[in-house]
Amino acid sequence: MRSDRSQSAPRGLKIAAAAGLAFLHLPILLIFVYAFTTEEKSYQWPPPGLTTQWFAATWARPDVWQALGLSVQVAAISTAIALVLGTLCAAAVSQTRFFGREAISLLVILPIALPGIITGIALRSAFSLAEIPFSFWTIVLGHATFCVVVVYNNAVARFRRTSGSLIEASMDLGADGFQTFRHVILPNIGTALLAGGMLAFALSFDEVIVTTFTAGQQQTLPIWMLEELVRPRQRPVTNVVAMVVVLATLLPILAAYYLTREGDQIAGAGK
Amino acid sequence: MTPAVAFQKTSRHFGAVRAVDAVDLEIKPGEFFAMLGPSGSGKTTCLRLIAGFEQPTSGSISIFGERAEGVPPYRRNVNTVFQDYALFPHLNVLDNVAYGLMVKGVGKDERHRAAEDALRLVQLPGYGGRKPGQLSGGQRQRVALARALVNKPKVLLLDEPLGALDLKLRESMQEELKQLQKALGITFVFVTHDQGEALSMADRVAVFNDGRIMQVGAPEEIYQRPASRFVADFVGSSNVLPPDFVQRHAGQRRWGSLRPEQIRVGRDKSGDGVAARVLSRHYLGAATKLALDVEGLRLHATVPSGTAVPEDGEHVVLSFNRDQLHLMEEQA
Numbered sequence: 001m002r003s004d005r006s007q008s009a010p011r012g013l014k015i016a017a018a019a020g021l022a023f024l025h026l027p028i029l030l031i032f033v034y035a036f037t038t039e040e041k042s043y044q045w046p047p048p049g050l051t052t053q054w055f056a057a058t059w060a061r062p063d064v065w066q067a068l069g070l071s072v073q074v075a076a077i078s079t080a081i082a083l084v085l086g087t088l089c090a091a092a093v094s095q096t097r098f099f100g101r102e103a104i105s106l107l108v109i110l111p112i113a114l115p116g117i118i119t120g121i122a123l124r125s126a127f128s129l130a131e132i133p134f135s136f137w138t139i140v141l142g143h144a145t146f147c148v149v150v151v152y153n154n155a156v157a158r159f160r161r162t163s164g165s166l167i168e169a170s171m172d173l174g175a176d177g178f179q180t181f182r183h184v185i186l187p188n189i190g191t192a193l194l195a196g197g198m199l200a201f202a203l204s205f206d207e208v209i210v211t212t213f214t215a216g217q218q219q220t221l222p223i224w225m226l227e228e229l230v231r232p233r234q235r236p237v238t239n240v241v242a243m244v245v246v247l248a249t250l251l252p253i254l255a256a257y258y259l260t261r262e263g264d265q266i267a268g269a270g271k
Numbered sequence: 272m273t274p275a276v277a278f279q280k281t282s283r284h285f286g287a288v289r290a291v292d293a294v295d296l297e298i299k300p301g302e303f304f305a306m307l308g309p310s311g312s313g314k315t316t317c318l319r320l321i322a323g324f325e326q327p328t329s330g331s332i333s334i335f336g337e338r339a340e341g342v343p344p345y346r347r348n349v350n351t352v353f354q355d356y357a358l359f360p361h362l363n364v365l366d367n368v369a370y371g372l373m374v375k376g377v378g379k380d381e382r383h384r385a386a387e388d389a390l391r392l393v394q395l396p397g398y399g400g401r402k403p404g405q406l407s408g409g410q411r412q413r414v415a416l417a418r419a420l421v422n423k424p425k426v427l428l429l430d431e432p433l434g435a436l437d438l439k440l441r442e443s444m445q446e447e448l449k450q451l452q453k454a455l456g457i458t459f460v461f462v463t464h465d466q467g468e469a470l471s472m473a474d475r476v477a478v479f480n481d482g483r484i485m486q487v488g489a490p491e492e493i494y495q496r497p498a499s500r501f502v503a504d505f506v507g508s509s510n511v512l513p514p515d516f517v518q519r520h521a522g523q524r525r526w527g528s529l530r531p532e533q534i535r536v537g538r539d540k541s542g543d544g545v546a547a548r549v550l551s552r553h554y555l556g557a558a559t560k561l562a563l564d565v566e567g568l569r570l571h572a573t574v575p576s577g578t579a580v581p582e583d584g585e586h587v588v589l590s591f592n593r594d595q596l597h598l599m600e601e602q603a
Binding site: 163165166168169170171172173174175176179183184187188 | 322323371
């Protein structure tokens, strides 16, 4: 037993781990602190005073609501598209064997492996080549390219662990394709889809690079925040929005993590 | 009488692979029919053709007189017990068993009552609330059986259903399946690679090799009068005798087969019979199996326990009744 788990790690390692975590998370805390500062023109440390007035100020700003609304709509629609396409693609790749299966698998994953700037430029030139005006839908399309990947990855992993004979058993017992999907496939891949969907939503919600290339005059929330940083007034409003976004995206990601972890146990229980 | 299942020149080819090749087969209603063969011999593909998971490349299949080509699995009155049981992991045992009735639109109370009855039939009453993951292999097998039987199929297909069970459980399930089949009167079609299982359970056995049926017949017939060298060797490891040997001892130039238990081993060297030398001995409990060298030919003989067993390397004399030496149809 060389790696005894109950034995405590050396002190140096503990300090290094703590320093690493602090480096990762203190800046986020800083954002939270600045949401309460009384200084509105620059980020001054320590904050000269604390106030909650920026919450009311943020609430009253119509441009915040507009950007938030757009982001939610874009994320919701691209996630919906990704759920349908990603699931279908995962089903095809994992349930059947055909020529070029591995190549398709790679091509689907490519958009998330490529730098966002490549996807952005590619989409922008494709849109202008096809003379499609930049609009809400071009943003949705841009986001769907990487949302599909997330859903596909989750679904394909679950499909691989789901025995193919379950589908045959269902058909054998008299269920047609739709009934089999509804009663056997969906319950078995449901949590994977929920997790994939949540991750896709979160990814779309804070996407900047692809959006700058595919948006016209519209401002999604992250774009709005970028522009807000160069404006001299009401800076803490950005921090308030950032804080809300952190909380709003952290919860779905945590939920997704727990859902897929439980999924392991469900899938393992069948064997 | 309309056969339960009939194959007419049925083939299923996968590219160049002839999984099932021009098979003619008739399974009678109410019969316990076994498809026996080594892996890759086409027996499972035949089962999948009946279930509807595969479609024939050529030839026809009919189930109780109705043409089955192009009919999807969910419109056939045939159910399958899968090799890995394929129980739905997200449903409890009762809902697993009631699944077939559920998709047919039977009401909840009625289908749950039918599922309880089916569970009682396979001796698992009161197990409805458990999840498949909480059951042992033998129990899952019974649930899979109940899930198929609750639909009252005309033909029940079983794909190596006892393969994953340990020996003791397998023997008791063999008896139970046989009794169940008699009581229900349903046609059972059973795929196995275990010749003992096929012989002990089935009314008739079809022996498969390379996508073709080598012989169909009652277990005694297959065992006592194998039609070819393959059947003789695969079913119960009979001694396959080459034409030269058969001509010397039975007067006809044909391939022959002789069961190990039909050979008498005498230690009296002066006696009448075939001289042989003992190569090795394998103690099997009820008998001892001897490997013998006869004029360069390797034969097996079994000696019941209780009688004296010759030593390794000892010279012995073999004798057998000439009418027990079975001459095969297959030409030399």
